[in-house]
Amino acid sequence: MTVLAQSQPAPATPLLEVKDLAQRYTLPRESLFKPAAQVHALNGVTARVIPGKSLGVVGESGSGKSTFARLVMALERPTSGTVCLLGRDLNRMPPDELRHARRDFQMVFQDPYGSLDPRQTVARIVAEPLTALGRIDRGSLRERVATVLRQVGLRDADMDKFPHEFSGGQRQRIAIARALITQPKLIVADEPVSALDVSVQAQVLNLMQDLQDEFGLSYILISHDLAVVDLLCDEIAVMYLGRIVEQGRPAELFAHSAHPYTRALLDAVPRARAGGVRRRRGAQAIGSQASAAAGCPYAPRCPLADQHCREAAPGLRSVGDAHLAACHYAEAVMALPPVVAEAG
Amino acid sequence: MADTGAPLIEVKNLGVRLNTSRGPAQAVRGVSFALRRGETLGLVGESGCGKSVTALALIGLLPDSAVISGSIRLEGAELVGLPDAAYCKLRGNRISMIFQEPMTALNPMHTIGHQVAEPLRRHTGVSATEARQEAIALLDRVGLPDAAKRVDAYPHQFSGGQRQRITIAMALACQPDVLIADEPTTALDVTIQGQILDLIADLVAERGMSMILISHDLGVIAENVERMMVMYGGTVVESGTTDAVFTRMGHPYTQGLFRARPRLGARKGTRLTTIAGTVPELADLPAGCTFADRCAIVEGRCRAALPAVVDVGAAHGVRCIRTDVSMAVGGVGA
Numbered sequence: 311m312t313v314l315a316q317s318q319p320a321p322a323t324p325l326l327e328v329k330d331l332a333q334r335y336t337l338p339r340e341s342l343f344k345p346a347a348q349v350h351a352l353n354g355v356t357a358r359v360i361p362g363k364s365l366g367v368v369g370e371s372g373s374g375k376s377t378f379a380r381l382v383m384a385l386e387r388p389t390s391g392t393v394c395l396l397g398r399d400l401n402r403m404p405p406d407e408l409r410h411a412r413r414d415f416q417m418v419f420q421d422p423y424g425s426l427d428p429r430q431t432v433a434r435i436v437a438e439p440l441t442a443l444g445r446i447d448r449g450s451l452r453e454r455v456a457t458v459l460r461q462v463g464l465r466d467a468d469m470d471k472f473p474h475e476f477s478g479g480q481r482q483r484i485a486i487a488r489a490l491i492t493q494p495k496l497i498v499a500d501e502p503v504s505a506l507d508v509s510v511q512a513q514v515l516n517l518m519q520d521l522q523d524e525f526g527l528s529y530i531l532i533s534h535d536l537a538v539v540d541l542l543c544d545e546i547a548v549m550y551l552g553r554i555v556e557q558g559r560p561a562e563l564f565a566h567s568a569h570p571y572t573r574a575l576l577d578a579v580p581r582a583r584a585g586g587v588r589r590r591r592g593a594q595a596i597g598s599q600a601s602a603a604a605g606c607p608y609a610p611r612c613p614l615a616d617q618h619c620r621e622a623a624p625g626l627r628s629v630g631d632a633h634l635a636a637c638h639y640a641e642a643v644m645a646l647p648p649v650v651a652e653a654g
Numbered sequence: 655m656a657d658t659g660a661p662l663i664e665v666k667n668l669g670v671r672l673n674t675s676r677g678p679a680q681a682v683r684g685v686s687f688a689l690r691r692g693e694t695l696g697l698v699g700e701s702g703c704g705k706s707v708t709a710l711a712l713i714g715l716l717p718d719s720a721v722i723s724g725s726i727r728l729e730g731a732e733l734v735g736l737p738d739a740a741y742c743k744l745r746g747n748r749i750s751m752i753f754q755e756p757m758t759a760l761n762p763m764h765t766i767g768h769q770v771a772e773p774l775r776r777h778t779g780v781s782a783t784e785a786r787q788e789a790i791a792l793l794d795r796v797g798l799p800d801a802a803k804r805v806d807a808y809p810h811q812f813s814g815g816q817r818q819r820i821t822i823a824m825a826l827a828c829q830p831d832v833l834i835a836d837e838p839t840t841a842l843d844v845t846i847q848g849q850i851l852d853l854i855a856d857l858v859a860e861r862g863m864s865m866i867l868i869s870h871d872l873g874v875i876a877e878n879v880e881r882m883m884v885m886y887g888g889t890v891v892e893s894g895t896t897d898a899v900f901t902r903m904g905h906p907y908t909q910g911l912f913r914a915r916p917r918l919g920a921r922k923g924t925r926l927t928t929i930a931g932t933v934p935e936l937a938d939l940p941a942g943c944t945f946a947d948r949c950a951i952v953e954g955r956c957r958a959a960l961p962a963v964v965d966v967g968a969a970h971g972v973r974c975i976r977t978d979v980s981m982a983v984g985g986v987g988a
Contacts, residue, residue: 364922370843371814463932475675477701504840507700507870507933512926513913519925534843537916541924564918578844580851580873582915584900 323397325496325528326359326382331391333377333552351377353552354391361495364522364529366560368575369549375532378549379500382530383417384408387531395496410654411577413443414491419499422481424590426473432459433469437486443492458487461521463513479506486514493525500532516540536575545632548572554626558633568635568643570612576649607637614639660730661688661862663712663749663832667724670716670888673938679936681707682887683888683960685724689864690830696879697868698911699810702732702933704888709834712866713751716740728832747777750825752854754837757818760809766793766820767805773827787796792823795979798851815846822853829861836868851878872912874941876900884908887944889960894970904964904972908947951979 333352340347352374359365367375380386382393386402393400395415403411416439420427426435431450436455456466462483473481482505489497498631502518503511519542521527539546542558546569548556548563556569567573577605606623609615626636629644637643670682679968682704689695697705710716712726714733726733728748733741750773753759761769770792771785780788786805796819798812809817818838825833835854839847853879858865867879875882876896882894884905892905903909910929920926932947940946942957949956956975963971966981974980 317944370845443690479701508872508911509700509914509929511930512916512928516926519923535916536844537918537920539928540918540921541916541920544922561921574845576918578848579918580847580871580877582872582900582912583874584876584897 325360329355329392331355332389334389347636362526364543366531366543366546373549374552378496413492415496416494418489418499418502439492460567462487479510496528498530526559556635568629568640568644569637662691664688664727669723671721673719675853676937692862694865694879696875699885723739746773747828750830752825752838759821765806770823796823833863834866859936867932891973898970906949
């Protein structure tokens with residue numbers, strides 16, 4: 311199912327290999343006599359990341375993209391499936407080994423307010439991944455912290471401040487600095503720039519590109535912003551209700567979207583240009599994760615859905631070179647005129 | 655609804671000085687605008703540019719230590735210096751606000767019905783039963799499914815988009831004249847963002863409100879407001895009709911913002927054009943043009959004094975003394 315592997319001559323061990331990952335959460339019991347309902351947050355996701363390449367995961371909230379990130383980070387145990395980093399299954403590692411393995415994969419969280427301890431100085435927050443790995447002397451630790459702070463566009467003098475003294479954008483830079491400090495091979499970034507200002511966002515995205523070029527990092531970039539994913543990633547997976555519905559290289563995916571959901575996402579992006587009139591979007595029912603109904607999960611929202619879609623769930627299949635989609639009518643969708651791209 | 659008479663809300667030379675840990679900071683300087691009924695205004699800018707402080711000044715939610723100068727008039731009545739008790743009568747009644755974070759804007763301990771009914775109970779003196787009925791009607795209007803059934807549910811039982819619908823219902827409960835939407839869709843998905851903006855646009859048209867939409871997203875601004883102001887370092891650096899500003903960006907900062915956005919179709923490896931430097935601290939803003947330190951076409955006289963607004967065409971003003979250069983080279987408006 312991986313796309314990048316095919317285009318590369320026999321890659322060594324993939325950096326990350328995720329197979330048939332499924333995660334269910336049990337909801338609180340509502341009735342004494344019925345079994346508790348479950349949320350199917352992930353329904354069999356398979357993906358692979360080659361060293362130095364990046365995977366973008368897009369989708370709305372509730373599509374399972376954050377769950378995917380948490381499982382890749384071994385913050386939770388999956389209901390089924392495996393997550394292998396450099397060939398080692400993270401969920402079978404002894405805890406101590408896992409703690410040391412975490413040097414190689416770090417995370418940048420979505421919420422820069424919730425992810426920084428308000429009672430610790432920036433220096434302590436940023437240094438924590440290093441101090442968790444072992445003893446390190448104070449002088450070199452502070453030097454290292456100063457370096458990463460400068461890399462993310464903060465000042466040395468910010469080291470002894472507390473998170474509340476920073477704006478949301480600056481806080482996210484602190485969070486990125488914290489992820490960078492162990493010089494990881496993989497950074498899982500869950501909406502890393504959605505809280506940042508436009509000019510700062512550009513700096514951080516450029517910085518993420520620079521770091522990738524310099525250290526050969528890989529990113530798993532979780533975002534709802536298609537343009538951000540387009541800019542940073544070699545491959546994009548579009549998720550809907552816990553499944554990958556389309557996967558492929560950005561150019562291909564956006565020019566010839568094979569899933570109606572990808573088109574809907576593209577169409578929803580507001581265009582920054584003169585004469586922007588309100589484009590009406592049809593009201594869309596919000597899908598439920600709890601119901602495990604037959605048929606395509608996107609069918610209730612899909613303008614192309616017919617009886618066949620409601621009865622048989624489409625599997626992920628190849629619709630082109632390194633391009634997968636889970637839609638019965640992928641070819642028809644690809645033949646539609648592309649969603650008008652932004653001018654400029 | 656197009657009342658062409660006096661402006662509904664008129665802000666003149668608004669200034670806000672905040673006390674920060676690093677000393678007094680002039681968070682807003684010389685902001686002026688007027689909105690008639692049914693008009694929409696967008697405020698764009700980065701964090702710390704003063705757009706939210708401007709909004710909080712309008713709704714009277716600045717900390718007590720803040721010093722406000724200038725004037726804010728709502729149908730001719732001065733709001734600056736209004737005692738707290740009088741402001742409480744306006745807030746949520748004639749001026750209301752939709753906040754960015756639907757989770758923190760809602761009280762997790764109260765049912766949504768209670769929260770939507772609260773402004774009604776407080777301002778209109780209706781009975782609890784009537785307020786509840788009205789709350790259900792409002793929740794229904796903002797598109798919350800099964801409003802009547804879910805009126806007694808708590809905020810955590812709703813998704814982000816639904817919660818934002820609930821805060822919109824709260825803001826609209828008393829049929830305000832002025833609606834301030836501070837990044838109403840930033841926390842939401844793009845598809846939900848479209849629905850929420852559609853809803854706000856419908857309600858603004860339906861009730862003849864004036865809306866001030868604050869956003870950092872140029873796309874959201876381009877599609878949703880008639881006029882816009884670009885703020886930087888507490889001042890309005892560019893203002894005009896949305897079409898005019900997007901067609902002919904006059905200020906180097908506006909141009910920089912536009913260029914810095916990642917856009918679809920920019921393939922991997924494309925470098926974004928950033929604006930050099932960082933947003934200046936409000937406590938030590940440069941003396942002249944606040945953007946001088948980051949501007950590519952800065953010259954000596956930029957730093958001498960805050961530039962005046964230059965009129966570059968149909969009510970399109972740019973606070974830059976080098977518009978001859980910026981508007982000649984800056985053909986980014988596409």
